Amino acid sequence: MATMTIPAHDLKGRFGAYGGRYVPETLMAALEELEAAYAAADADPGFHAELDGLLRNYCGRPTPIYFAKRLSEHLGGAKIYLKREDLLHTGAHKINNALGQGLLAKRMGKQRIIAETGAGQHGVATATVCALLGLECVIYMGEEDMRRQELNVYRMRLLGAEVRGVASGSATLKDAINDAMRDWVTNVRTTYYILGSALGAHPYPTMVRNFHRVISIEARRQFLEEVGRLPDAVVACVGGGSNAIGAFYEFIPDANVRLIGVEAGGRGTALGEHAARFQRVGGGVPGVLQGTYSYVLQNDAGQVSSTHSVSAGLDYASVGPEHAMLHDSGRASYVSATDAAALAATVTLSRTEGILPALESAHAVAEAIRLAPTMGTDQILMVNLSGRGDKDMGILSRELDLQGATAKI
Amino acid sequence: MAIEFRTKPGIVAYLTAGDPDLNTTRDIALAAIDNGADVIELGVPFSDPLADGPVIQRASERAVARGVRLTDVLALAKELRTARPNCGLVLFSYLNPVVRMGMKAFCAAAAEAGADGVLLTDMIVEEADEYRAEMAANNLAPIFLAAPTSPDARLKAIGEASRGFVYAISRVGITGAQQTIAADAAELVGRLRRFTQLPIAVGFGISTPEHVQAVGQFADAAIIGSALVALIERSAPEEAATAVGRFIGSLRANPASPAAGTL
Numbered sequence: 142m143a144t145m146t147i148p149a150h151d152l153k154g155r156f157g158a159y160g161g162r163y164v165p166e167t168l169m170a171a172l173e174e175l176e177a178a179y180a181a182a183d184a185d186p187g188f189h190a191e192l193d194g195l196l197r198n199y200c201g202r203p204t205p206i207y208f209a210k211r212l213s214e215h216l217g218g219a220k221i222y223l224k225r226e227d228l229l230h231t232g233a234h235k236i237n238n239a240l241g242q243g244l245l246a247k248r249m250g251k252q253r254i255i256a257e258t259g260a261g262q263h264g265v266a267t268a269t270v271c272a273l274l275g276l277e278c279v280i281y282m283g284e285e286d287m288r289r290q291e292l293n294v295y296r297m298r299l300l301g302a303e304v305r306g307v308a309s310g311s312a313t314l315k316d317a318i319n320d321a322m323r324d325w326v327t328n329v330r331t332t333y334y335i336l337g338s339a340l341g342a343h344p345y346p347t348m349v350r351n352f353h354r355v356i357s358i359e360a361r362r363q364f365l366e367e368v369g370r371l372p373d374a375v376v377a378c379v380g381g382g383s384n385a386i387g388a389f390y391e392f393i394p395d396a397n398v399r400l401i402g403v404e405a406g407g408r409g410t411a412l413g414e415h416a417a418r419f420q421r422v423g424g425g426v427p428g429v430l431q432g433t434y435s436y437v438l439q440n441d442a443g444q445v446s447s448t449h450s451v452s453a454g455l456d457y458a459s460v461g462p463e464h465a466m467l468h469d470s471g472r473a474s475y476v477s478a479t480d481a482a483a484l485a486a487t488v489t490l491s492r493t494e495g496i497l498p499a500l501e502s503a504h505a506v507a508e509a510i511r512l513a514p515t516m517g518t519d520q521i522l523m524v525n526l527s528g529r530g531d532k533d534m535g536i537l538s539r540e541l542d543l544q545g546a547t548a549k550i
Numbered sequence: 551m552a553i554e555f556r557t558k559p560g561i562v563a564y565l566t567a568g569d570p571d572l573n574t575t576r577d578i579a580l581a582a583i584d585n586g587a588d589v590i591e592l593g594v595p596f597s598d599p600l601a602d603g604p605v606i607q608r609a610s611e612r613a614v615a616r617g618v619r620l621t622d623v624l625a626l627a628k629e630l631r632t633a634r635p636n637c638g639l640v641l642f643s644y645l646n647p648v649v650r651m652g653m654k655a656f657c658a659a660a661a662e663a664g665a666d667g668v669l670l671t672d673m674i675v676e677e678a679d680e681y682r683a684e685m686a687a688n689n690l691a692p693i694f695l696a697a698p699t700s701p702d703a704r705l706k707a708i709g710e711a712s713r714g715f716v717y718a719i720s721r722v723g724i725t726g727a728q729q730t731i732a733a734d735a736a737e738l739v740g741r742l743r744r745f746t747q748l749p750i751a752v753g754f755g756i757s758t759p760e761h762v763q764a765v766g767q768f769a770d771a772a773i774i775g776s777a778l779v780a781l782i783e784r785s786a787p788e789e790a791a792t793a794v795g796r797f798i799g800s801l802r803a804n805p806a807s808p809a810a811g812t813l
Contacts, residue, residue, distance in 0.1 A: 153676065163645055163672040165601040167697040167722055169704060309607060310597065319600045326601065327723040329699060429645040429672065430598060442619040443650030445597040 154343020157469060159462035162342040163429045168322075171329045176344045178249045183351070188248065192241055196355065199273070200230045200240065203359045206367065206523065211493040219516035221509055222372065223496070223526045224360050224388065233499060233528030234353060234384045235266035239335055241352035243270035246333035253328065256335040257281045257321040259314035259380065260454030260501060261293025262528055263337030268302035270335075278302040281321040285312035286453045293532050311447045314380075314457045318431050338381025339461035342432030346462050353387025360523060361391045368521065374399040374512070377525040378504040379475065380416070380454050382461035384527035389473060399474070402464060403508045405450030406477035412438060416448040418460045419468050419475035425458075427465070435462040451480035451540060452500035452533075478507035484540055486510055487530060499528035500536065553638040553666045553691060553714040555588050555749055559762055560771030561801055562751050563587040563794075564642065566609035566779055568595055568618030570787045572626055578782065579630050581795030586802060588771065589638030589715075589751075590630065591669065594623045596644040601671050603726030605776040609783065620647040620656070624663045631664030640667040640693060640714070657684035667691030667714040675707045682711060691715075696742055698722050698734040709746030716746055718769065720754045726776045727757035736768045762801045774801070 154160045162172060182188040196202040204225040213221045226234040239256075246254055254276045258264030264280040271278035280297055284306045287294050297304050310316040318341075325334045339349040357375075364371050375392055377385035379402035392398045407415030410423045418425035418436040425436035430445055438446040438458040450456040467473035478486070483500055486507035491497045498506055502525070509524045516522065530537070563582040567575050579590045595613035599606060620643070627639055641660055648656045648670065660668055667690055673681060675694060685692045691714030696705055699722055709716060720735035721728070732755070739750050752765045753773030765772040778794060785793045 161677055162674060163677060164674065165671055165697070166674060166695040166704075166708070167601075167699050167719060169674055169697070170699040170701060309611070315598065319598055322600045323603075323724050329722060426650070428649050431600065432672070434649075437646065439646065439650065441650070442621075443596075443647030444614055445646065 154347055156346070156463045157466035159427070159433070159435050159465040160343060160346055161434050162432065163434065164342045164432045165326055167326050167329060168342070171325070172342055172344070174249070179245060179344055179348050182245050182248055188244065192244055195240055196237065200236050201228060202355065203363070204228050206360055206363045209494050212490060213513065215493050216510060216513040218513040218518065219373065219520040219522040220518070221513055222521060222523045224356060224523055225526055226356060226384065227496070227498065227502065227526045227529035231262070231266045231269050232531060233262040233266065234356065234387065235263045235337060236269065237355055237387070238337070238349050238352040238383060239263065239266035239270045242333070242335040242348070243267070243274050243276065246276065246335070247274050249333065251331065251333035253277045253279070253332045254335055255279045255281065255321050255324050255332055256337060257314065257317035258337060259283070259286055259317065259456060260452060260499070261286070261290040261297070261532060262454060262499070264297050264302070264304070265293050265300070267335050267337070268297040268300035271302065272300050279324070280304045281307055281317040281324070283307050283312040283314060283317045286314065286317070289453050289536060290532055291535065313448070313453065315445065322431065338383040339386045339463060340381045340431065340433060340459065346433065349383055350386045350390060350463060353383050354390045356384070356387035356525065357389060357391035360388065370521070371395055371398055372521040372523040373397070373516065374401055375523045375525065376401045376403060376505045376508050376512070378403045378455060378501045378527060379460060379464060380405070380457050380501060382464045384525055386461060386463055388525035389467070393472060400467065400472065401508060402473055402475040403504045404475060404477040405452060405455035405504060406479040406482070407449040408480060412440065413447045414449050415477065416450045416455050416457055417477040420477060425460070430459040433459070433462050435459050435465040451483060451536065452504065454499070454501040455504060476508055478504040482507040484537070487537065488541070496526070497530035498526055499530050500533045502527045552636055553589055553640070555771045557802065558770065559766035560588040560749070560751065561586055561762070561798060562589040562591055562753070562771055562773040563778055563798060564591040564593055564773060564775035566593040566595055566606060566613055567623040567626055568613035568616055569609040569779070569782065570612065570790070571616065572618065572622055574787045574790055576626055576629055577791040578794045580633060581791040582798045583634050583637045585795040585799040587637070587798050589640055591640045591642045591773070592623055592627055594620050594641065594643035594647055596647060599644060601724055603724040603776060605780045605783065606725050609779045620651055624659050627663040627665050639665050640669055641665050642669045642671070645670055645672050653680055654684050657688045657690060661688035661690055665690060667693050669693040669695070669717060671695070675704070675711045678711060693717055695719055696738060698738045702741060705742050706745040709742060709748065712746065712748055715749040715751045715771065716742060717773065718742060718750050718752045720752050720756065723754065725754055727780065728755035731755065731761050731764050735765070739769045759801050759803055
């Protein structure tokens with residue numbers, strides 16, 4: 142198998158030109174404290190033993206790779222395997238990172254946790270970890286997302302978290318991050334911010350990726366042991382990009398494994414209608430948002446654009462800086478799936494495999510549905526099924542009813 | 551350089567450019583200068599002002615909604631420089647509009663507009679090599695922020711990287727008026743003095759003559775932001791300049807009750 146060098150990031154958290162630290166000075170001491178604490182924890186076998194134990198016994202790792210035989214036959218091309226992050230406790234990959242950072246916060250002696258959430262999956266994971274570890278928890282969530290994901294709002298409250306609605310801007314994930322950062326700036330001495338994606342100022346993109354690396358560490362081993370070879374392509378949805386970077390990372394040196402990120406194509410290609418930062422026309426350009434330098438959807442005056450996706454978790458104007466580097470270097474390619482394609486993929490996967498994907502993950506499934514028939518039957522395509530769709534029932538029933546699709550299926 | 555604090559404490563007046571509209575901002579700035587502001591800090595409105603509290607956030611949203619752009623703010627700066635050649639003029643921005651224009655192009659344009667300095671909220675000293683080089687090439691003062699949470703090593707770097715003045719954040723938190731000036735501020739200014747000869751201006755939460763007088767006990771200047779923006783928000787556009795002029799004029803008057811500005 143041909144290999145490539147894993148892209149390096151330097152001590153300032155650079156991924157090629159991207160990443161870095163662009164924050165108000167008030168946060169710098171906290172970021173430096175976090176960087177040191179994370180480095181110490183990462184070097185401590187005791188920390189990893191505790192994390193690994195909880196990932197196994199509390200969260201349900203390792204998650205299987207499942208051969209989706211009926212879906213593969215239905216499409217008539219590559220064999221599709223699903224990496225079942227949807228089977229994790231709380232229903233999504235987000236628990237990997239929330240648990241890792243929660244243990245780190247506890248180790249740092251921080252008793253108050255804040256987090257932001259879009260679709261609610263990271264909020265639920267954080268609220269869960271706070272309950273488990275006995276930490277105070279405040280979750281910021283855009284009011285539009287609270288409306289879209291009311292079940293998850295209820296789950297967070299049931300778990301003991303305070304959910305604070307954010308009405309500013311587009312009332313979605315970006316605005317929730319702004320308010321979480323405002324809280325952090327104000328309460329930085331006592332509060333730990335569990336950022337939910339591989340975003341933000343250094344060390345977050347590196348740290349969050351490392352907590353999700355377990356996805357590709359497991360998958361790589363599982364493919365070699367159970368299938369006898371690596372997949373030809375790995376497909377994952379990309380909002381902030383945490384599940385995708387976790388699914389990609391250990392495969393980066395394997396030059397024969399294509400890495401494909403799927404962004405939210407929304408309703409169309411015009412600015413404001415999608416969240417496809419890497420789209421050639423109407424996509425993002427490099428800029429600074431919320432602490433990091435990466436691709437940002439913005440107008441020509443540098444004002445950050447509104448976005449649209451049927452899935453709250455992909456509805457974000459920027460993207461993790463490591464993805465920006467993988468995009469520019471060509472090591473990963475980034476495509477998009479529309480709202481309609483994601484909804485159709487949800488129905489297809491449910492009907493062929495009895496697996497209801499999260500709307501975020503359905504974007505990756507949509508790309509697999511498009512791609513598999515172009516590949517040979519001897520080829521293998523892994524889809525990172527980042528989360529399950531229970532949370533999306535309200536949206537699904539509304540959207541599919543609107544299309545008259547529920548009646549048809 | 552026209553960044554100079556002629557009386558102690560000096561007054562820096564922050565205005566979100568384009569709120570309620572660019573012409574009114576010009577009139578307000580002129581009134582502020584004519585009533586004793588030493589430096590005007592002209593804020594570039596941004597869609598995601600994460601270091602700002604609700605008052606400046608709302609002003610920024612209104613100005614962005616009106617389509618106010620960095621180029622408009624530069625044009626306004628030029629107008630102010632022409633009208634008042636001797637006042638201090640600082641551009642205040644989040645990074646993204648500047649990055650979008652290009653750092654080199656922005657620094658050249660800022661100098662051409664007659665600005666004396668630039669303050670970028672989310673630019674820390676470690677990331678500032680290109681910015682500082684371009685600022686120096688255009689004879690502009692890069693103004694960095696210092697926070698109560700900044701350890702001494704960072705204060706030293708901030709002091710060394712800054713020109714014009716150093717912006718000391720009075721408390722841990724976001725912008726917005728408050729009742730008293732936190733003891734954090736005096737402690738921070740005391741630590742900063744060991745690392746810089748530059749004037750030190752204190753901002754965040756300063757809203758009354760008592761606060762200004764209190765800041766004058768230990769710093770060179772007071773920065774008034776949210777209090778001005780809130781005054782503009784509640785004034786009719788045609789009355790905003792007069793209201794701001796009167797307010798700025800009142801800031802150095804002897805307070806009736808010095809005890810109100812407890813430290």
